[in-house]
Amino acid sequence: MGNKPRSASVLQGTLDMLILRTLLYGRAHGHEIGKHIQRTTNDFLQMQHGSLYPALHRLEKKGWVASKWETALDRNREFKYYRLTDKGRKQLALEESQWKRMTDAVASVMWHAAEES
């Protein structure tokens, strides 16, 4: 499914961060979050609903996001909207810095290796 060229499934452990980052812009429901991640990465990251919803509920259980049934602005229908909580905001900052350190570390190894060969 995710092994088509120019597309990949979301890296293990980064989905939570991506969701939190998406919610930084404001409330969103599950479908929007999925679509947003897919669109922002130019369809490189394929969102699977099978991991999206468990992830949302996991975040809700941890108290990083809160959910509420609200009417959509563009459609006269209720959706379950997720919002970032204060705890979630802190968590996002933490994960962001960790991710940055991680990518830096990986990059430095890769750069270094490329230079040697």
Place this chain on the structure above:
Amino acid sequence: MRWWQIKKRNADLGRELQSDLELEEEEQRERGVSSEEARYGAQRAFGNTLLIKEQTLEVWGGLWLEGLINDIRYAARGLRRSPVFTSASVLSLALGLGLVTGIFGVLNAVFLDAVSALNPSELRCVYPGAADVSYNYFQYLSSAKDPLIVGMAAYSTERFSLRSANEVASIAGDIVSSNFFDILGIEPALGRSFLVSDRQGDQESHVVIISNTFWKRKLDGARDVLGRTIELNRETFTIIGVLPPSYRSIHGYGMSPDLYVPLTQQLVGGLGDPDAGSLQLVARVRPNVAARQLKASLLGIVQEWRRRYPDNKRYASAIDTYPVTGIDRLQRDGVPIEVTVFVGLIIAVGIMVLLITCANVAGLLVARGVARTRDTVVRIALGAPRHRLIQQLLIESGLLAAIGGCIAILLYLAVAVVLTHIQVRAAVPFEIHLHLSPPLLYLTVALVAVAAIISGLVPALQSTNGKRQLGSNQIGEYGPRGTLLRRALVAGQFALSFILLVSAALFLHGLAKTTHVDPGFDVQHVITAQVTLDPTAYPPEKSEQFFDRAISDLRRQPAIASVSAAAIVPLGIEHWVMSMKAGDRIVERVFMNSVTPGYFRTMQIPIEHGRDFQTSDRGNGAQVAIVNETFARQYLHGVGLDQLVYIPVPGVRPSFSAIKIVGIAGDSKYGSLGEIPMPALYLPAAQDFRNLTLIVRTNSTSATAISYIRSSLAALDPRAAIKIELMQERLAGALLPSKIASTLLAGIGLLGLLLAVIGIYGVMAYIVGRRTTEIGVRLALGGTRRHVLLLVLKDAAWQLCFGVFAGSIVAAVVSQPLSVALPAGMRVLDPLSFVGVGFVLMGVGLLAAMIPAWRASRIDPTQALRIE
């Protein structure tokens, strides 16, 4: 998490997914896809919504609960759909569980019955030295006011003659100090407890508190019973209270005296001797006093008595206390080895029956599992985790066991209601109150869990074995592990049945042996008449005169061949055993009796040498005795006559009195029919007077003789309590406990056998069912029906042989402790029992296998091959 929370979350998630799904669909439509296509497209994009839901809910935890509830629903549905399987399993589990619950319930009620008292843990039995406590000593101990003790009460079981309209009955009652019920903290259900004004020594206040059973049986449960009078030992007693029906006496072991009267000096020992008596003491101790502390404190009081009365050596300077109930008391009182063995055996037997039922249910479950192989294999292929499948199968067996357990408890409660209304008229009335106490309930619940696991785990592991492939259960599959397992289970069942039946057979064989043992005296024509005389009206001399006159009166009756009296009737409940010196040797355990002249003639025990007692052997003459042959042979070098034996004389300074042997009588049985020949010694009643039982030999029908005995004794004293029994009845009574034990064991053994037979029938029917095609092919290729029949029977015979073989080895080992309960000279490895049981098991097992075997031989080859 609550069930409704899960439900709500489930609905919420459903709504969330649905709304997002619809949105996706709308978006697709907006892009110009046809509405039909859009719906499918949206579903494709979402994937398996059910799986998403499940995975999402899993985040919240508590899913296992939902799974569990679903599994229980599924299992219940499955069980409902196969009522035969379900009822067979539930019933056999109910029998097994009910049996074990019942066994533990009865044992608990008999041996560890709670004593009715407030905070029974604060009560301690007080046991000074080795002697029974006299009235004076009790007064001394209770007035010493030990600071650790709140109060001390005394009690003693005595026999009373109760006179009613037309008969005098001998009943058991407790004489208790007036504070007895206060120390226990028990109030009568009707009326009042004893007051201090009913106290010791006050002759005016003759009051009595009666047991609930006595009230209901003898007084028809009359509401106006308080204030009525009854006549006990020729005195009038006013009923002042009725104990509650749940009252359990302090004696424990189901002993339930009929009534309670306040302690008076006159009643203790019947003689007004303050130094006589056989009181037992119970004390209420202050909370949180350790046993050792209490003992040390009491010891001081006991030693003070020794200092005050240095001449009175009756009480050693030792004292001990122990709890009024529980294991400690049981250890203190000691349990006869025969009883211990029987209790152990009954528990083992109950557990074995439970195991057999578990094996049966396991066998049925394996068959079900094999029948559902396709179902299971598909589930595994679709990704069901193995633990979920095992969980589901265990839930199925758990459900069976739980229903079985509920039925078992209902059965137990039904038995409890019946048993509570039964009172056994022993020396002291015996009542058993079965309760469903919390520990017993926990035990049953634990047994249910164990039964569920034993019967469910093996089939569950076996049928979910991952190695099975889709389609492996096709044509002619025979001999997979399911079959092997079922065979092993059946062999195990038969091994257990073998052990059960061998134990039962040993007991029955032993019983048959004892029933045919010659007791050494005549049983046919002997009648015993137990006379209870009121001790206050009959001091020993008068009592002796009474018996002399009774004997001479009866002797004149034409229907009576000979009359005598003895202190002990052989093979009864009472025993009198002493040790003594003969020559230079100590003789342990000599059965004693005190008899009047003519006893040996009446009982038809031969006098081999010397002479019988004569009327001249009186108190002032030379002390004489008669011993039996075993005594003479073992301790008197076979000669015996005119030799001396030395009998210890109880008293302040222990001494021995020399007694000359004037006769040697034939051996007979004294304590039990199964005993080896024991030494016995008879004293003339005139030299050692005790309360006697008349022994009468008739030469006409017993009915005429009995009416003669009754009228003659009534003429002598109309108030004497008389209990007339045929010697045959007494003997039957003596055999009753072993008869009950053997019948019980045999019944349980047969139950086990029945279950095992159902087991082998089931497994053979199942195997034949699985082999239908194969047998069809055999028949089509020219195999004869006889051949098929033998094929199946041989198969069954192997399992049986294996079971019987394993069972006989185990039985030979585990039945060794039974030897103490078997009659003398019978070995545990009794070939008759072992071989007999082996044959019975083989025969019954083959008979059970016969039906499926016959059915197999009737298989129509064309039909059989068409099935596939």
